Amino acid sequence: MVQLAAAGGAAGTQATLRRMARKYKIDAPAFTRAIVETLRQDPLRSVEPGASVDQPLDGESRLPLLRREYPIILTHEPILESVISASLQQIVNEYRSQGALVEAGLAPTRTALLVGPPGVGKTLAARWVAKELNLPLLTLDLSSVMSSFLGRSGVNIRRVLEHARSAPSILLLDELDAVAKRRDDTSEIGELKRLVTVLLQEIDAWPDGALLLAATNHGDLLDPAIWRRFDVVLNFPLPTNSALREAIEHFLDEANISPATLDLVARLYNGDSLSNLERDVLRARRAAVMTKGSSTQALLALAKDRFTRLPAAERGRAAASLIGGDMSQRAVHELTGVSRDTLRKYSNIKV
Template sequence: MLEAKDPVVLDDAGRYDRDIVHLARVAMAGRSQDVQTLLQRMARRYQATNSSLAESLRELLRSAPSLDAPMRSHGNALPLPLDGDTRLPLIRADQLGPAQSPVLVDPVRGQLDQLREEHLNRERLARSGLMPSRSALFVGPPGVGKTLAARWIAAELRRPLLVLDLSSVMSSYLGRTGSNIRKVLDYAKSSPSVLLLDELDTVAKRRDDSAEVGELKRLVTVLLQEIDDWPASSLLLAATNHAELLDPAVWRRFDQVVDFPLPGPVQLREALIQYCGVDGSREVIDFLVKTLQGASFADAERLVLGARRRAALKDEKLFDVLLDLGRQRLREMEAPRRIQIALDLIEECSISQRRASEITGVSRDTIRRRLER
């Protein structure tokens, strides 16, 4: 117990007493992550008035044994939370392991690197009175890498990735949906983890939508409160394909908003090379990039996986199959677009007129006339 001469007691007794009561309350409730968060705040708060106490608290946090992941395979593992109606697990727990670095545009890559660095350098932030970002919202169309990015961050932080598909927790009894969400969030808070709330728009819809019933509107309020109370020891991620459906208050609750656009030619080329996994024809890759313009990473991966299966079954060369599939996509396009792709291969990719004609099926006479204009 601190003696009366302690400067914290003398200068700020009321605040110190409140902190002790608050610390005792969360400790008795078994909320270990909240205990750590409170100790971090106390260390920052008392730095100016009692630096030795602040440093002792920081040393305690540094030396404390780290908590195992929620789905740890040894010791007293906690069971996954279950839906009260179906008794099925409410979340999917991805085992910790290496994850391939996602192909991303530079602004998105910069934001994800920032998230990673903040959580890997918590002590450096603490010395400046700061905490890492607690939450981030991933926005973008399907297939642009939102889930893959969450998996990569979890692997980089060496934490489990807990995935909650919000559409799956919608109970037939609406009153239980809020209970389901609380179960998952409490479980994720129990030890350091990365929680991904997928399809956030399923629950966090605009509260001024007259088509939504009152219970769903109350769910939005529950979710906002949980995001506000999220501990900095874990990372809360949310993903949506329909940003326009989100309640305006949701945007303000997240520390970061990461906008995932459809990939451009540079990202598509990098992704195709990654998906193919072998050295191959550069001109085929260039051709596929042109035919996949406006497609997502998922579309490109689906094309390559289909080609690999066909090549294995028919004993064909992968890039011959990819070339054939690219031609099939090209035949579905209007003539002006097909001609433009042939011209782009010549002008941007240094492919000869003859080879461009062979790849695209556009006649050499047509290509020559367009080039002479």
């Protein structure tokens, strides 16, 4: 009976079963165990994570609507603020402890919204969660699914979410603001506003025991009703100085980077994203391999224009801090453009 009820897929069925598990936990433990086991297995998502499942296609172009990644291999762990890392870890832990949650009449987080500027780690965070749970990550880029025939876009969105509900996976709705714009925006046509309604309905219908993530670079553009649909909202800020330092050490992968050099490079990338930092570090490492030089010096050379944007009072002191180790006064002058007289001046007053 429990399996038939869960397989029926009616709205609220799983919530009712969770309440029953909690109510009969003491008086009918065998019945409670059957409910817990059924909800853990989820008849609606009985396909193995690695199994091949036909992906939904656009009705006209016949191109895949989703990007599927499994297994997920990360080159590095996300470098995030501690509060963001803790929230992501809790989501992972909830799915690892579904049985205990069901017995308590609860369900793990269904939906989470990741908000922040480009390059701050939203997609990497989604990939990390999928990797930790050993589930495929299905990514729907909502900016690309938009069709000139908006009615078909709504069909495509429904098709994707139905597919994602049918097998164990994590669904990522990327570029959410491409669809879920404010419905009071007078520049948007009525059909697009109806598309927002379709998306809201699909998120509301998302089942317990499955995880839907959404990411946006422009939270200010989202329809207010969208925010209420998400159990968790995570705001990803630009990296702090300590996060930049950690990323520099990791990406450069070069021993004996001086604290002064770390401080300077972090200062040069203050207000920028980790993805831009990683891109520049990889360019510098390639240049260093070809010239048989130092990755750190190659990065400083690449970031020379950033150095010139520092306040004049900071440039001389920052450049002088690089002198020593394997960097001569001449090398620092060539890398930074600071005159050797200025370098000597600040070198003499360094403590």
